[in-house]
Amino acid sequence: MSNYIHPFITPALYVGQICFLAGCIASLFFRNRPGLPRKVSCLTSAAGSLFWVLAAWQGLHQPAQGTLFTIGFDWAWFWRIDTFSSLFLLVVSGAGVLASIYGWQYAREYDTTGGPVLGCAYNLFLLSLGLVLTADGVLPFLLSWEFMSISSLFMVGLDHQKPAVRQAAFIYGIITHGATALLTIAFLLLANLGGLNFANWQALQPAGAIYHLVFALFLIGFGSKAGLVPVHVWLPRAHPAAPSHVSALMSGVMVKVAIYGLLRAAFTWLDTPPPVWGGILLVLGIASALTGALYAMIDQDLKGVLAYSTIENIGLLTAGMGAAILLDSMDAGALALGFVLLHTISHATFKMFLFLGAGAVQGATHTRRLDRLGGLIHSMPQTAGVVLVGVLTIAAVPPLAGFASEWVLMQVLFSLANNGATVEMRAAGVLAMVALALTAGLVAAAMVRLFGVVFLGRARTADATHAGEPSKAMRLPMSVLVAGCVVVGLASRPLLAFTTRVAAQIIPQSMRDISAAPQSVPLNPGLPSVALLLIALLALTFLGVAALTRHYGGKSHAVRCSLPWGCGADLTPQMQYSALGLAEPARIIFRSILRLKSAVTQTHSSQSASVSRFQLAVPVPGEGMLYKPVRNLFVHFAERIRKVQAGSLQLYLAYMLATLLVLLLVVR
């Protein structure tokens, strides 16, 4: 049974890879014919992703492995998919199909600038995402990881005429390569014990300090790709800078690949981490969640808010992972990992369509600044509906998917607070729950602000007045994702049972026995899905009554439109509360944490009226404290070392001579 490989998996995987590679090459080949690279690349990536969806679907039921190619006689690119990687592959390639359909229309604006590069990098990106998930050895993993970083870097820097984009790409490049370097060290340390193939990496136990070093390296390396605080500074810059369907993939899917790596590292490759790492993950997760929520409340950029929300959600996932480690010996550990997988799925769906919706807004209005938008619900009702579902989901409103996963995380933390092994663990559970409730409140505020400023009220600028719905090809993927999100929310109970079973496959034997039956998990007092269905039914009943009332209510239940009272003056769109103003209470309440610098400048014009401008500097959190010293150290070091390069030929010859002498002396 275990040797049986479904005959379909291998060809589907290979055909998918060929599609992506073909798209890569064809995009560059047709570089002189504007529009063609876009069409070809979207077709190939959609086809490749579709094949991978099929392969992953089979892989859920039946693990498979094989060799992609062999170099020389002793090294080969091994791949393997099991249930766990299939689940991620399914999410990744499903997202790939939808993003490609969206890109067919959306990427039009890049036809004249960078279209071929986008097409090539886009295919390479999707290919490498899948290759990371199926890699069965150190070299395949690191190579595809690097391809993933570089291809996404190209797409982040696509608008390189803008200085902000160049800066975003630069920072992303540095951090992602630093992360790869750390991962390489960690992999090499482990390769000492288990060889270069993951097949032998089962609960490796490096001695003492090495274990902690390896885990720390994995945490920083994968964490910085995932956008975990404090190594998240690239994310709120880079994710918004890319084209929207790429932002959607980066935020919805790429960060999940990092989570995949972290899960593999913590639960498969290494022996179960000691509780201290659980505590660290929990603290980092909560810190990320709070930071993401707080800055989502303040950021002025439509896609920036969504990027910060990604940091928040990654925080929830990491906190769940930390709780899983702390709950190791209990059956709730498997439930915690089940939550991580469930939320991976639901976050991928809703973050995808939110970014796609943001792309539609950007395409229609040519701006992402919240304070230049407004009233789009009138000109783009369908997009507004899509974003509204996403906003409600992020704000964890029952009965949608966000609430379901938040509920499970709360239950996991409650069981940590209730049954934790030590008093410290239980206190950690309580504090995590409190922080999570604060996060939920802040996220709700941020989402009301996002939707209210962009879609409700009146258009603040002419750009926003003349907006229109995106084309059908762009609306279709959004609608599919919205439907998926609603289904995930309503079917969260069976899905949770499924993800808990999948999680049980990667967790150590000690946790596996009990977790095979998720029914034994102390979900108290009962099934969320049934409750969610009831809420949905009740809400639908109310809405039905509402519709009837409006239809048959006669004159007394009529709704009349009238201009709002403006105290005698005419209300202008500029008088509406701005995104800045809506965030002000939160900014004042949390001023001691945020430490933002604001300034009011007054310029006197020739007339008597003076114009006041309010400026608020919102630095990316953690940058000043953590990154400036490191940067200064580098610059300092670089200046020292520059003296070596004096520019005189004799000196360089002398270096060569010295090197030669040293080598002769040392190596002989």
Added chain:
Amino acid sequence: MVATAFNIVFNGFLQLLAALLLAPLLSGIIKRTKAFLQGRTGPIPLQVYRDITKMWGKEAVVSTHASVVSLWAPWIIAAAVGAASLYIPIMSAAPLHRIGDLFIAVYLFALARLATGLLGLDGATNFGGMGTGREMAVGALTEPVLLVSLLGIALPAGTTGLTNMTHYLAAVGLGGVNLSYLLAMAALGVVLVAETGRIPVDNPDTHLELTMMHESMILDVSGWHLALITWANSVKQFLLCSLLANLVLPWYPAGRFLPAVLFYLGKVLAIGLALAAVETAYAKMRLFKLPHLLGFALLLGILGVLFGLWGL
């Protein structure tokens, strides 16, 4: 099985109906008591019903700039609060206590707040935006206080079900009253004041822009829309009073219907009167002093839970 099902349906339905119908009466009594304490006569308690029925019969006027959000938000608010009443213990057990817990109730209230916030922004008026900004920020602070004060009881009870919590408290009796419990109740008291939008957090009777929060969001709402929201707010207030009453006095005379009902109504009324007394005794707090009050309550709650963990 059939008997249990009947019990759930009958008890649940009856309690639900009572909560939905009696809620405006509680608002009326609080108003009347407040007036009495301030040396006025005040409207009779039934006036709230009259207001709601009068508004229900009138057309709603919405802003020209408003969207479909303004048309649905009153219904969503009413639906969210109505759904929450299925999960909060009213007289004995919450109608759906087997399949829902405190998180569902807390997040349903959050849904009501979110819908009100969107409603505030929909009309493109300044007051609505002002209220939304304030209410959402203050709401973000009340949510953790509500959660932590309920945790103070949920942890010793070992369950997150609200009904199970009251049953636990009833079973342990006075033995359950310790420092941790008292701190949790104090925090819950602050939440009650904040969530019902009362002085010193918010003022339900004012329309002065410096002080409004909740009223500011619904300033432009009128007619039968306003009737729905007013009713939903009174239900929310009733549910929170009922929750606090059930946690402070979890007992009820077993087996006898009428005394049980009277005892229950008595304790909810007592909480309502306490609210009126607090409103009379305190002045409205400055908006940005509120975080201090809520932060204080949050620390009380956390301390209470931690004391509980250390067995104090």
